[in-house]
Amino acid sequence: MSSTDGTAPPTAPPDGPRDEKLELGPVGHLGDRLFAGMARGSGVLVVAIVAFVGIFLLALAIPALANNESSFLFSRIWEPGANPPQFGIAALFYTTVISSIIAMAIAVPIAVGVALFTTYYAPKRLAAPVAHAIDLLAAVPSIIYGLWGILFFAPILRPVIDGLGSALGWIPLFQKSVTDNVGVVFTASVVLAIMILPVVTAISREIFAQTPVAHREGALALGSTRWEMIRMAVLPYGRSGVVSASMLGLGRALGETVAVLIILSVPNGNDPWTSSIFAGGETFASKIANNAAEFDSPDKTGAYIAAGLVLFVVTFLVNSAARLIVARSGPGGKRPRRIKRIGDKPQSEGATL
Amino acid sequence: MAKRIEVSGLNVYYGDFKAVEDVSMTIEPRSVTAFIGPSGCGKSTYLRTLNRMHEVIPGARVEGKVMLDQQDLYASGVDPVAVRRVVGMVFQRPNPFPTMSIFDNVASGLKLNGVKDRKKLTEVVERSLHGANLWNEVKDRLDKPGAGLSGGQQQRLCIARAIAVEPEVILMDEPCSALDPISTLAIEDLIEKLKDRFTVVIVTHNMQQAARVSDQTAFFNLAATGKPGRLIEMGPTKQIFSNPNEKATEDYITGRFG
Numbered sequence: 161m162s163s164t165d166g167t168a169p170p171t172a173p174p175d176g177p178r179d180e181k182l183e184l185g186p187v188g189h190l191g192d193r194l195f196a197g198m199a200r201g202s203g204v205l206v207v208a209i210v211a212f213v214g215i216f217l218l219a220l221a222i223p224a225l226a227n228n229e230s231s232f233l234f235s236r237i238w239e240p241g242a243n244p245p246q247f248g249i250a251a252l253f254y255t256t257v258i259s260s261i262i263a264m265a266i267a268v269p270i271a272v273g274v275a276l277f278t279t280y281y282a283p284k285r286l287a288a289p290v291a292h293a294i295d296l297l298a299a300v301p302s303i304i305y306g307l308w309g310i311l312f313f314a315p316i317l318r319p320v321i322d323g324l325g326s327a328l329g330w331i332p333l334f335q336k337s338v339t340d341n342v343g344v345v346f347t348a349s350v351v352l353a354i355m356i357l358p359v360v361t362a363i364s365r366e367i368f369a370q371t372p373v374a375h376r377e378g379a380l381a382l383g384s385t386r387w388e389m390i391r392m393a394v395l396p397y398g399r400s401g402v403v404s405a406s407m408l409g410l411g412r413a414l415g416e417t418v419a420v421l422i423i424l425s426v427p428n429g430n431d432p433w434t435s436s437i438f439a440g441g442e443t444f445a446s447k448i449a450n451n452a453a454e455f456d457s458p459d460k461t462g463a464y465i466a467a468g469l470v471l472f473v474v475t476f477l478v479n480s481a482a483r484l485i486v487a488r489s490g491p492g493g494k495r496p497r498r499i500k501r502i503g504d505k506p507q508s509e510g511a512t513l
Numbered sequence: 514m515a516k517r518i519e520v521s522g523l524n525v526y527y528g529d530f531k532a533v534e535d536v537s538m539t540i541e542p543r544s545v546t547a548f549i550g551p552s553g554c555g556k557s558t559y560l561r562t563l564n565r566m567h568e569v570i571p572g573a574r575v576e577g578k579v580m581l582d583q584q585d586l587y588a589s590g591v592d593p594v595a596v597r598r599v600v601g602m603v604f605q606r607p608n609p610f611p612t613m614s615i616f617d618n619v620a621s622g623l624k625l626n627g628v629k630d631r632k633k634l635t636e637v638v639e640r641s642l643h644g645a646n647l648w649n650e651v652k653d654r655l656d657k658p659g660a661g662l663s664g665g666q667q668q669r670l671c672i673a674r675a676i677a678v679e680p681e682v683i684l685m686d687e688p689c690s691a692l693d694p695i696s697t698l699a700i701e702d703l704i705e706k707l708k709d710r711f712t713v714v715i716v717t718h719n720m721q722q723a724a725r726v727s728d729q730t731a732f733f734n735l736a737a738t739g740k741p742g743r744l745i746e747m748g749p750t751k752q753i754f755s756n757p758n759e760k761a762t763e764d765y766i767t768g769r770f771g
Contacts, residue, residue: 284571374608378671380569382622382678383598392621396612 224462240463255441260413263352275364298358306422309351314342335436343425356409367401407482417445444471515542523577534741547723550733555742564600565593601675607667609659616655622678645673665696
C-alpha cells in the first residue's frame with residue numbers, strides 16, 4: 161500500500177554541468193552578533209551586580225570591623241554604639257541558622273509528601289487544585305505571614321511549645337522558657353516552614369513527575385505496589401532534586417526578614433543568652449531591619465553591614481551548594497549520560513515551577 | 514512453573530476508544546508465542562493485558578477473560594500487583610534501575626517479596642544471571658551500577674531481574690528493537706533457553722525473529738486507522754509462515770503490506 165522507501169522522486173533534476181558559480185560568500189551574521197553581544201552583556205551584568213553588592217558590603221564593613229573591640233565571629237555582645245564599639249554575630253548566627261534548619265526539617269517531609277501525592281496518588285482533578293493551593297502560599301506577602309503568625313498562629317502553637325518543653329526540656333535546645341512569651345524562635349520556624357513549602361514542593365513535584373516511565377513500569381512489572389514503585393524508581397531518581405530544593409528553601413528561610421521580625425520578640429538586654437528555641441531572639445535580617453533607624457554613625461552602620469555580609473556569604477554558600485549538587489548529579493542519580501544513551505524521554509505530567 | 518494462558522472474548526478500551534476487539538487464544542506452557550502485526554494493531558496493548566500492566570495507563574480497561582490455568586486474572590479480589598509477580602515482563606528499552614547495582618537490580622523483585630536472607634539472595638542472583646546468559650560477563654562487577662552495561666547486557670539484566678522471582682509467564686514487548694544484531698542474537702538464544710522453564714510471549718516487528726524463536730505465531734491486524742485491532746490468525750509458526758489460512762497474513766508476511 162505504502163511505498164517501501166522514500167528515495168527516487170519521480171522527476172529527478174536533469175544532470176549536467178552548471179554554468180553559474182555557487183554563492184558561498186558571507187551571508188551576514190548580524191543577528192548572531194547582536195544576540196551574542198546581548199547575551200554576553202546580560203551575563204556580565206548579573207555577575208557585576210553580585211560583585212558590587214559584595215564590594216559595597218565589604219567597603220562599609222571593614223572600617224567598623226577594624227574598630228571593633230570584640231570578637232566579631234564569636235562574641236554575643238551587640239553594642240556598636242558604645243565607645244569603643246563592641247559587636248559579635250554569634251547569637252544572630254545561631255538564631256538564624258537554627259530557625260532555618262528547623263523550618264527545613266518541618267517543610268521538606270511535608271513538601272515531599274505533597275509532591276508525591278499530587279504526582280502519583282491523587283486523581284487528576286484533585287491533584288491540580290492541591291498543587292495550585294500550595295503554589296498560592298508563595299503569593300502571600302511575608303508581612304501577612306508575620307501578622308498571621310504572631311496574632312493567630314502563635315497562641316495556637318503555645319500548647320505545643322509547652323508540651324515539647326515539658327517532655328524534652330532537659331535538652332538545652334528545648335529548654336522551657338521562663339516567660340509565656342509567644343514570639344519564640346520555634347514559632348518563627350513553623351511560619352518559615354510554611355513560607356518555604358511552595359518552592360520545595362514545586363521543585364520536588366517537577367522532578368518526581370519526570371521519572372522516566374520505563375523505570376516506573378520496570379518496578380510495577382516486577383509486582384511492586386505503588387509505594388514500592390515510588391521507593392524503587394521515583395525517590396532514587398528525585399533524590400538530588402529534593403536535596404537541592406531543600407537547600408533553596410533553606411536559603412530563602414535564612415534571609416527572610418519581615419515575618420521573622422514581626423514574630424520574634426527581642427530578648428531583654430539583661431537576660432542571659434539561651435540556646436532554647438522556646439525563647440525569643442534575633443536573626444541577621446530581623447536585627448538589621450529592627451535597627452535601621454540607628455544607622456547614624458559609620459561605625460554603627462558598619463556593624464550592621466558586617467552582619468549583613470555574613471548573611472550574604474551564608475546564603476550564597478547554601479545556594480552554591482544546592483547548584484553544585486544539582487550540577488553534579490542531575491536528575492536520576494550519577495549518570496545523566498546514560499539516560500541520554502538509553503534515550504528515555506523524561507515525561508512531565510503537567511508539572512510546573 | 515509455566516502455565517497455560519487461555520484468553521476468551523477480550524476487548525481492550527482506552528476510554529471510549531476500542532483498541533483491541535474480541536481476541537481469543539490459547540498460549541501453551543513451555544513454548545514461545547510470537548505476536549506479529551503492523552504498528553498500531555494493538556498487539557502490545559493486548560500483551561499488557563496479560564499481566565494487567567495496561568492498568569498503569571489512565572482510562573484503560575478490559576472486557577473478557579484471561580485464565581492462567583484455572584484462575585481468572587480479572588476476577589474480583591485479584592490484586593494486579595500479585596498478577597505481575599506471576600506474569601513478568603521485559604520492555605522494549607532496557608530499563609535497569611539506574612541507581613542500583615547489578616546485584617540489587619536482579620535482587621529487587623525478591624526484596625519486594627520480602628526475601629532478606631543474604632545467602633538466599635546471592636544464590637538466586639547467581640542462578641538468574643546464569644539463566645540470562647549474563648553471569649560470565651558481570652560476575653566480577655556485581656556491585657557496579659547496572660546502567661554501566663551495554664544495551665544488550667542491560668536487556669539481559671532485565672531478563673535476569675524478571676526470572677529471579679520465578680514467574681509462570683514472561684511477556685516480552687519487542688525486547689530487541691533497541692539492540693544491535695549481535696545483542697539481538699544473544700537475546701534470541703536466551704529465549705530459546707527460557708522456554709524450558711517458562712511460558713514466553715514475545716511481541717516483535719521482526720518477522721525473521723518470530724520465525725526463528727517462536728513455536729506459535731499470532732498475526733494481528735486492524736481494518737483501518739481508528740478501528741480496533743483484531744487477531745487475524747494464530748497457528749504453528751511453520752504453518753503461518755509457509756501456508757497461512759488468511760490472505761492478510763500472507764500479504765503481511767511476504768511484505769506486500771505494512
